[in-house]
Amino acid sequence: MKTTLKTDLTVDDVCKGFVYNELEGKGLFGLSGKLTIQPEYQRNYIYADGKRDVAVIESILKGYPLGLIYFVKVSDDKFEVLDGQQRITSFGRYVTGKFAVKDEHGMEQYFHGIAKDKQKKIEETKLTIYECEGTETEIKQWFKTINIAGVPLNEQELANAIYSGPFVTLGKAEFSNSQNANIQKWSAYVSGSANRQDFLERALEWVSKDNVGDYMSHHRHDDNITELKTYFSSVIDWVSCVFTDVESEMRGLEWGRLYEEHHHKPFDPKKVSEQVKTLYADPYVKKRKGVFEYILGGSADTKLLEVRVFDDATKKSVYAKQTQEAEAANTSNCPHCALGHDANKKKIWTLSEMDADHVAAWSRGGATDIKNCQMLCKTHNQAKGNR
Numbered sequence: 001m002k003t004t005l006k007t008d009l010t011v012d013d014v015c016k017g018f019v020y021n022e023l024e025g026k027g028l029f030g031l032s033g034k035l036t037i038q039p040e041y042q043r044n045y046i047y048a049d050g051k052r053d054v055a056v057i058e059s060i061l062k063g064y065p066l067g068l069i070y071f072v073k074v075s076d077d078k079f080e081v082l083d084g085q086q087r088i089t090s091f092g093r094y095v096t097g098k099f100a101v102k103d104e105h106g107m108e109q110y111f112h113g114i115a116k117d118k119q120k121k122i123e124e125t126k127l128t129i130y131e132c133e134g135t136e137t138e139i140k141q142w143f144k145t146i147n148i149a150g151v152p153l154n155e156q157e158l159a160n161a162i163y164s165g166p167f168v169t170l171g172k173a174e175f176s177n178s179q180n181a182n183i184q185k186w187s188a189y190v191s192g193s194a195n196r197q198d199f200l201e202r203a204l205e206w207v208s209k210d211n212v213g214d215y216m217s218h219h220r221h222d223d224n225i226t227e228l229k230t231y232f233s234s235v236i237d238w239v240s241c242v243f244t245d246v247e248s249e250m251r252g253l254e255w256g257r258l259y260e261e262h263h264h265k266p267f268d269p270k271k272v273s274e275q276v277k278t279l280y281a282d283p284y285v286k287k288r289k290g291v292f293e294y295i296l297g298g299s300a301d302t303k304l305l306e307v308r309v310f311d312d313a314t315k316k317s318v319y320a321k322q323t324q325e326a327e328a329a330n331t332s333n334c335p336h337c338a339l340g341h342d343a344n345k346k347k348i349w350t351l352s353e354m355d356a357d358h359v360a361a362w363s364r365g366g367a368t369d370i371k372n373c374q375m376l377c378k379t380h381n382q383a384k385g386n387r
């Protein structure tokens with residue numbers, strides 16, 4: 001990783017060839033075309049609010065430092081702004097007459113209307129710029145280390161920056177475009193928003209089996225995203241075929257993993273729909289998000305549902321009854337220990353040494369009421385498994 005500190009570039013230098021896209025709200029280029037102000041991975045210009053953009057100009061006029069600006073050197077004579085995009089776009093827009101700033105008499109003044117010495121002061125203001133170049137790994141490390149002003153880039157925005165190229169551009173056009181008509185359908189299963197890259201991130205996680213960095217690095221220069229799109233559609237289509245009713249708890253589940261684990265098995269959507277309805281109506285099911293994986297796995301792993309357990313009053317009452325009967329019969333108060341032949345055959349466990357168990361398993365229709373409750377020592381309860 002090589003960083004070079006530059007202190008000789010001025011506002012005027014950076015504003016040479018400044019291009020601002022009014023429609024998309026982006027500062028695009030500067031430094032006579034050598035600088036990309038808003039690379040693909042950056043968010044749009046958000047300083048155009050008559051406060052933050054004005055504050056940048058006022059700082060310059062008062063001679064306050066504008067803070068560090070970071071460029072990434074992308075080739076011999078080409079740079080991208082990593083940090084400083086909002087500040088550069090602000091002064092770029094000001095010197096090109098896009099907004100006015102109030103003078104000391106409260107009059108709105110555009111750049112061309114202010115005194116020549118003030119114009120000169122702005123143009124000649126020197127910037128403090130770090131030019132950085134390095135390998136992908138180094139830049140990645142460095143991205144994470146520096147504190148990017150304003151809203152920090154999230155993981156996927158960082159990855160888009162590190163692996164920028166045709167693949168990321170195409171991926172964003174498909175998955176990060178809030179105008180894409182598919183977004184609504186995807187939103188039933190994927191949480192987040194297009195412009196914070198959540199759909200792109202999920203699509204990449206699914207196709208790469210959670211190796212997003214490797215996948216992006218490998219496909220960085222591809223001129224198509226066919227595999228990414230196809231895989232994502234396969235997962236979404238599979239979910240919507242198996243589970244015909246859309247429930248809000250489906251949003252944000254690990255559908256990529258569930259697809260890999262279960263898509264080769266046949267499901268009857270009608271039967272699945274009935275199972276979902278039954279579990280949704282069951283008052284003992286605490287975790288509805290687990291219903292889908294539970295059904296896909298053959299309705300076996302009740303841990304996924306966090307089935308409601310017996311309350312303390314029930315446990316105490318059952319414990320008292322079992323213990324009284326066990327003492328009278330000179331046997332253990334754990335019915336399983338009582339059947340054994342070891343030292344615990346006659347052991348009277350304390351309440352805290354025991355756990356409540358469903359006599360008839362909940363998954364086979366056993367209720368969570370006192371008639372279906374028995375207390376077992378912890379060892380035997382665990383041996384019986386979570387049912």
Ligand SMILES: [Zn+2]
Binds near residue numbers: 334336379
């Ligand atoms: Zn026992």
